[in-house]
Amino acid sequence: MGKENRKKMSRIIAVANHKGGVGKTTTTLNLGKALSLRQKKVLIIDIDPQANLSQSVGLENLETSIYDALCENKELPILSLDSFLDIVPADLSLSAAENKLANNINGYFKLKTALEKHQNSYEIIWIDCPPSLGILTMNAFITAQEVLLVVQSQYLAMKGLETILSLIDELKKNINPILRISGLLVTQINRTLVTKIVAESLQNTYQSKVYQTLIRENTALREASMMKKDIFSYNPKSLGAADYMNFSKEIMP
Helix, strand or coil: HHHHHHHHHCCCEECCCCCCCCCCHHHHHHHHHHHHHCCCCCEEECCCCCHHHHHCCCCCCCCHHHHHHHHCCCCCCCCEEEEEEEECCCCCCHHHHHHHCCCCCHHHHHHHHHHCHHHHHHHEEEEEEECCCCCHHHHHHCCCEEEEEEECCCCCCCCCHHHHHHHHHHHHHHHHHCEEEEEEEEEEEEHHHHHHHHHHHHHHHHHHEEEEEECCCHHHHHHHHHCCCCHHHHHCCCCCHHHHHHHHHHHHC
């Protein structure tokens, strides 16, 4: 029975970086969609008060959101996007969650508790974190088994990475012993010298932790977001679609 339960356990991966604009939300949505197209059962969770992940699939004016599960002890709201892809949406009400959770002795464990009864319904769960290392990101790290660090191929991209890595190491030692770095995904690759230098520097510094798949800069990715679609629905023949499908096979063969 124990072996059977272990087989059913889903992978839970937090998608993180301390700064915005690196492609965390784009990665969460399009990687989730790529895996769902391969008939993997996927849940994506929006735990960012900016709610960009939810908005990027057209979910606004919500009746209930992740805020209600974290702060009001309500059921985790799970909405279906397609046969193999579900989402837990957020809205701007989540911006009030930091103070509420900080004043609760169990505030760092709210997501873990809310997700427990649902997590084995999925093969993989992605959590789109805020661009900060506050209590919402801590909820994601305490819930997850892995952290995927999304890193922009731009100057100063590595600045602050050691802070996140140290934090993950501390959480692993003190709170979540199974937490580990899934790897570094380098995004917004183009043909400039700076991009090449940054990508090579990341690979030299972090070596096997850097995924082989690189996400190229692609106008279609930005357009898809504006149209509130994933890249596969918007332009399945784009470079962005090819890159995220390749990455889905690298991270989950």
